[in-house]
Amino acid sequence: MPSPASSLPVQSRPAVWPAPRRESALDARVSIPGSKSLTNRFLVLAALADEPSRLRSPLHSRDTELMAAALSALGATVTKTTASGDFGSDWLVQPLPRVGAPGPLQVDCGLAGTVMRFIPPVAALCSQSVVLDGDAGARIRPMRTTIDALRALGVQIDDGGRGLLPFTVNATGQVRGGNLTIDASASSQFVSGLLLAGGRFDLGLDLRHAGPVLPGRAHIRMTIEVLRDAGLLVDDSEPDRWQIEPGVPRGLDVTVEPDLSNAAPFAAAALVSGGSVQIRDWPTWTTQAGDSMRWLIDAFGGSSSLDRSGLTVHGTGELSGVDVDLGEVGELTPVVAAVAALADGPSRIRGVAHLRGHETDRLKALTTEINRLGGSAEETADGLLIRPAKLHGGVVETYHDHRMAMAAAVIGLRVPGVGIENVDTTAKTLPEFTQLWTSLVDSAGRNRES
Numbered sequence: 001m002p003s004p005a006s007s008l009p010v011q012s013r014p015a016v017w018p019a020p021r022r023e024s025a026l027d028a029r030v031s032i033p034g035s036k037s038l039t040n041r042f043l044v045l046a047a048l049a050d051e052p053s054r055l056r057s058p059l060h061s062r063d064t065e066l067m068a069a070a071l072s073a074l075g076a077t078v079t080k081t082t083a084s085g086d087f088g089s090d091w092l093v094q095p096l097p098r099v100g101a102p103g104p105l106q107v108d109c110g111l112a113g114t115v116m117r118f119i120p121p122v123a124a125l126c127s128q129s130v131v132l133d134g135d136a137g138a139r140i141r142p143m144r145t146t147i148d149a150l151r152a153l154g155v156q157i158d159d160g161g162r163g164l165l166p167f168t169v170n171a172t173g174q175v176r177g178g179n180l181t182i183d184a185s186a187s188s189q190f191v192s193g194l195l196l197a198g199g200r201f202d203l204g205l206d207l208r209h210a211g212p213v214l215p216g217r218a219h220i221r222m223t224i225e226v227l228r229d230a231g232l233l234v235d236d237s238e239p240d241r242w243q244i245e246p247g248v249p250r251g252l253d254v255t256v257e258p259d260l261s262n263a264a265p266f267a268a269a270a271l272v273s274g275g276s277v278q279i280r281d282w283p284t285w286t287t288q289a290g291d292s293m294r295w296l297i298d299a300f301g302g303s304s305s306l307d308r309s310g311l312t313v314h315g316t317g318e319l320s321g322v323d324v325d326l327g328e329v330g331e332l333t334p335v336v337a338a339v340a341a342l343a344d345g346p347s348r349i350r351g352v353a354h355l356r357g358h359e360t361d362r363l364k365a366l367t368t369e370i371n372r373l374g375g376s377a378e379e380t381a382d383g384l385l386i387r388p389a390k391l392h393g394g395v396v397e398t399y400h401d402h403r404m405a406m407a408a409a410v411i412g413l414r415v416p417g418v419g420i421e422n423v424d425t426t427a428k429t430l431p432e433f434t435q436l437w438t439s440l441v442d443s444a445g446r447n448r449e450s
Helices: 036-047 062-074 112-121 136-140 146-151 189-198 216-227 262-275 289-299 330-341 353-357 360-370 402-414 423-429 433-441
Strands: 016-018 027-031 053-056 077-085 087-092 105-109 129-133 154-157 167-170 178-183 206-211 240-243 253-255 274-280 302-306 310-315 323-325 347-348 377-378 385-386 394-396 418-421
Touching: 027 262, 027 353, 027 433, 036 053, 036 062, 036 087, 036 112, 036 189, 036 262, 053 077, 062 105, 062 112, 062 423, 105 112, 105 433, 112 129, 112 146, 112 189, 129 323, 136 167, 146 178, 146 189, 146 394, 178 189, 189 206, 189 216, 189 240, 189 302, 216 240, 216 289, 262 274, 262 289, 262 310, 262 330, 262 402, 262 433, 274 377, 274 402, 289 302, 289 310, 330 347, 330 353, 330 360, 330 385, 353 360, 360 377, 360 385, 402 418, 402 423, 423 433
Parallel strands: 027 274, 053 253, 105 129, 178 206, 323 347, 394 418
Antiparallel strands: 016 418, 053 087, 077 087, 129 167, 154 167, 206 240, 274 310, 302 310, 347 385, 377 385
């Protein structure tokens, strides 16, 4: 299926983008578009609501456009306002109809984990079959937990026994709900996807995780917060158990916070180059996992201050090695690994074995690309060990992974001659990345070497 996000404007660039290098301290300010995680959660709840919703300052990227297109394919109406802010228009959402169009419906998940894990429980509430597929890389990402969970709730799914995309949800218009136990150790998105739709199940949902350590708990806390924002009753008082009462989400009128995970490389820029970077409108309280950058900044030897204007990060260019558990905030791992590769001491990143099932095998990819540049990185059972080494230039492969491209840009600030293959993969969550990054480096003069 062609991607509905292919219409997003992406400036044509060379196959290898020369990462801008910075030889002097930074003094920059940057604004970051809305959170992908919040935008896609709000879109799902708005589609399941009992009245229209408005999402203000949402993220417009490939992942969010795919989510909007998926919900539209199921029968919701997602339109953009004529007036636009700094990063695009607001979204107006008319909920899914009680009776949808004749099936089978087609949904393109692209490479978006939130789409492939959040949409199937919503599709199960439709009154016709829904076929889900995605990019080639999506067809190897774990989906069996979602498929088995819905089957346990009485939903018929045809996946050919593979536990992977593509598959068909043979929906009947209702899901029984009730008690359900899953192993979500591969991704917290399995929990979030079921919870987002769980209020619309006949009996609600009493969901338990049973298995190895559950990663990404911060994202589950975010899901619970947005469910409560929509008026749904959720009890998360017992570890690894979430109970959502039957109910219909109310319409939303929300402003989406800046994406703090996408802000991570900009915060890291101050650490590796020295000087300061202010990230505007960083929330003083948030459920976003990216907020953990604040303590990671301190761990590497930098400092930060948070006020009404945003988060200001200060660095000296001297970097300490770290020993950190990123199990709850795995998406920060590529940027943290990039900073660690430039540090003066060894670093260990723990708790992120689940990253082997992300857009790419991120642990293998990070090890390969850091070592390609002369670094010393090795995989461990649940993470990475990175030792000090003198890095040199080279072309960094991105593996169609936006976080790999951002990590390479961080290294390129300090290391001359770093090129990034397919930097446009950042359009998955931040189409403006190269413009914002170049402006950051240009804030007081720039040295570019290729």
